[in-house]
Amino acid sequence: MTGRVAVVTGAASGIGLGVARRFAADGYQVALLDRDGEPAEKAAAELRAQGATAQAYEVDVADWAAVRGAFDRLRADLGPVEVVVTSAGIESFDAAAGITQETWDRIIAINLTGTFSCIQAALPDMLAANWGRIVTISSSSAQQGAPYMAHYSASKGGVIGMTKALARELAGNGITVNTIPPSLVDTPMARDAEARGLVSVDAMAAMVPLGRAGTPADIAGACAFLCSDDGSYITGQIIGVNGGMYI
Numbered sequence: 001m002t003g004r005v006a007v008v009t010g011a012a013s014g015i016g017l018g019v020a021r022r023f024a025a026d027g028y029q030v031a032l033l034d035r036d037g038e039p040a041e042k043a044a045a046e047l048r049a050q051g052a053t054a055q056a057y058e059v060d061v062a063d064w065a066a067v068r069g070a071f072d073r074l075r076a077d078l079g080p081v082e083v084v085v086t087s088a089g090i091e092s093f094d095a096a097a098g099i100t101q102e103t104w105d106r107i108i109a110i111n112l113t114g115t116f117s118c119i120q121a122a123l124p125d126m127l128a129a130n131w132g133r134i135v136t137i138s139s140s141s142a143q144q145g146a147p148y149m150a151h152y153s154a155s156k157g158g159v160i161g162m163t164k165a166l167a168r169e170l171a172g173n174g175i176t177v178n179t180i181p182p183s184l185v186d187t188p189m190a191r192d193a194e195a196r197g198l199v200s201v202d203a204m205a206a207m208v209p210l211g212r213a214g215t216p217a218d219i220a221g222a223c224a225f226l227c228s229d230d231g232s233y234i235t236g237q238i239i240g241v242n243g244g245m246y247i
Ligand SMILES: NC(=O)c1ccc[n+]([C@@H]2O[C@H](COP(=O)([O-])OP(=O)(O)OC[C@H]3O[C@@H](n4cnc5c(N)ncnc54)[C@H](O)[C@@H]3O)[C@@H](O)[C@H]2O)c1
Pocket: 009, 010, 011, 012, 013, 014, 015, 016, 033, 034, 035, 036, 059, 060, 061, 062, 086, 087, 088, 089, 090, 091, 110, 114, 137, 138, 139, 140, 181, 182, 183, 184, 185, 186, 187, 188, 189, 190
């Protein structure tokens, strides 16, 4: 049991929720950040009922000042932040010729800027401790491209570049920074895209070499390893947890 303070963004649903559950089971004190306050609070209450220390914070990661405020509150509640996993994100499927400035800006603001602002808010604690673990959730769309997702793929490519830059900058401070780019994970995001007729989760799962869609627990397991002491010599890496979809 670590007792370390871990912040998970996008923790009300899908991959973020899976990571929050895994961290709680591993003994971290977990701060669940999400723009949807009610499901985040429900998830935190579920973890507390299992004996974990968990608090929910409603915040839009695209709002820089709100992120600072949320970190001030969670630091007061739980203590200095040692681990950050950034899973908050949105997707959109739009033909490149029709992407509006509003849609482009919103995706970059949440997926890329929101990832950075949450990491930046945690850095003073990690620098003071000379220890930290950061895992960003990017996407295989930034590795292999994805039609109708130029904006989304660009935001996730930015996350990968930022992860590598931070890894180099922070390596001397005992802070590791890695990214996991999922391919197909069966989450509300994927099912929502399916409900809108944009993808078929089962058809895509059949194309995965390991024969199934990923689960939030698959991603959480890799996160747990990267954030553990066993992961101390891994930084700046793209850790594919994708069933062999992108090799
Ligand atoms: N599911 C997949 O197949 C897949 C594949 C590649 C990458 N990803 C990435 O994984 C991450 C998690 O995706 P998921 O499938 O769990 O999706 P999800 O929709 O199930 O969960 C995302 C969570 O992020 C929250 N969120 C969205 N915008 C926010 C904001 N502005 N501020 C705070 N919280 C916000 C949502 O409320 C939600 O709880 C995303 O970054 C996504 O791009 C997912």
